[in-house]
Amino acid sequence: MTAVLAILVDSYRELIAKKLFWFVLAISLLIVLSFGSIGFNDKGVSIGYGIYTIENDVLKAESALIRPFMDFAFASVIVSMWLAWGAIILALISTAEIFPNFLAGGAIDLILSKPVRRTTVFFSKYLGSLLFVFLQVAIFCVGVLLVMRWRVGEWRWPILLAVPILVLVFSYLYSLMVLFNVVTRSTLPSLVLTLLAWLALFTLHTTDGVLLTQFRIRAEVDRDAYARRIEWYEQRLNEAAEQGDNDAVNRYRTRLAADEASLAEAQERVEKWTPISQAANLATLLLPKTSSTTNIVQRQLQSSSGMTTSSLMSALNGDQPGPAPQPESYENDSQGDMYRRRDQEIMRRAEEYENSRPWWKIIGTSLIFEGLVLAVACFIFVRRDN
């Protein structure tokens, strides 16, 4: 235990000796200050600590939307863009040389000559390297927590969930970097390979997401929309037939024929894209899920405020939350309205799908990947002569 603690303390000293650590911290504090500059007055949203006001009828002082809006700004903008991308890229750059320096001749000889098992040395150093993100995100989140207390008027404790979640996301990528470190023993190639691997993971998950939302869910939404239209037109057709309005009957029959063809085409797309989307999802099952893991913070905040992103957007637009409202008559339904409803419904269902995925499955499958990568890296470290 003394040895593990010594390696952790040493890692801490190594991190704070880096200029990049303080640079990232400075950026984080600037972002916290910027976040804190968002306020609410009688006219709307004030920014720059009251210097400028954006007038808004819905989002203003005393509005019930303030809390979900600030949650959204934190989880969807700050966490997803700064912490999950910017800060992690800088953290990868900062920690890229930790293992190569550790493995360098003269340094590793002394460590391995001590009465500590190589696996203990390896995992202690690995955990120590994660301190970079832990410290950065912890300080950042405490700052945001204080801002929320000031602006929203309550302690939003779920914000602190970002600390373990972001450390977890970083650890998925850092495990890959450590593997490249022990294989190449070089900083730059390891960093480049890790960033390429991250890009590959991002591409795979984006492909999975696009297949799901833009093909499968879109086809399902189209199918359901046409099914509703057909049902509406059938009712109108029956009414027109009962009233003996032949012009209306002919008009409805023409519309029905077109919609039935569209329904068949949509059903065909559903049948085509569902297995493809499922296969893509299966292919990414055991890969680390950086975005989905980050989204857990947003899900937790939404669950505590009882408002999803899509329902917040609907509320800010003055719409009713939930499924897109259907028109009373499809006869005068414009194509623009139809597309708007469809996009809103796709967003809602995609969000529903994402939120339905159990967090333990997202983290669990990612950790299995991380564990396998670390096991290979550790095996190489333990077996190699130094």
Add this chain to the structure above:
Amino acid sequence: MNSTAAGSTSNNGWCIDLHHVSKTYRGRIRALDGITMQVAPGEVFGLLGPNGAGKSTLVKIMMTVIRPSRAEGTVLSRPVGHKPTLRRVGYLPEHHRFPSYLTGEQVLSFYGALSGVGRADRKRRAAALLERVGMSKWRDMRIAKYSKGMMQRVGLAQALMNDPELVVLDEPTDGVDPEGRKEIRDLLAQLRSEGRTVFLNSHLLSEVEMVCNRVAILLQGKVVVQGTIEELTRGSRRFEIEYAGPEVNWLGEIVGATSRAAADGARRIIALPGREARDAQPIIDRLRADQVVIHRCQLCVESLEDLFIRSVRDPATGRAHLPGAARGEGAS
């Protein structure tokens, strides 16, 4: 030093007792080939050899840094590679690199902790050891600002943090100025007087000769000679008489005596292997009777450097063996 240090003997009486230690790297580079070596408790043992002879590989195998292809024997009575035994061993590697962001005191504390030394002991021992190696003044300065010599001193202190019974030093005087080297020699003598065993790997033959009880010379992964310096140089002990003049014709009457031209060409040297001054008196009398001018009479013993040069030269060609490890057919 703890209670077990002074009398640390293995079951067979050796502090280090190695047999058949071999190491073949990938590419069939045979760094060590069946090393058998013994180091007695409480002695300073010197390991010598040309570059690439396998000295550092042998040290690293003992310190579990490198896995041997084969190794039998013990270090402090436990099998080679037994990790917990390293609590009782101090080590200073060649070309060591301490974390540049740590201060001298933090370096000692860090490596002491890795050796299992408790916090209070670390603090106490670090202060005492920095004082002992003359580094107290710079204890709070970052290692990055240290000179090579200062780094070596801190390295030595680091090797003693766990109060070891066995201290393994790989080129401890590397980069140290003459005064610092003397201080290190004095430190080695102190360690020996405290009952610790010192295993010293060094290129500096004069230093090894001054401090070591026993030495071994490695060549191409094999031990070519091993023993006390006195034992190893005994065969070279001779009495020499240098005189001016031609070769005397009666030298064949004296058993074992040889004659050779001196360096200046005008003088000759008569050598009497294994003889003392008393044995040389009749020859001196005879030379004086022949009116020969005698320039020098001296009892000569081979130096460690002479022994080293003789050991690393191919007797057939008289040239030094090629440096480096063995490679090729025999490598397995």
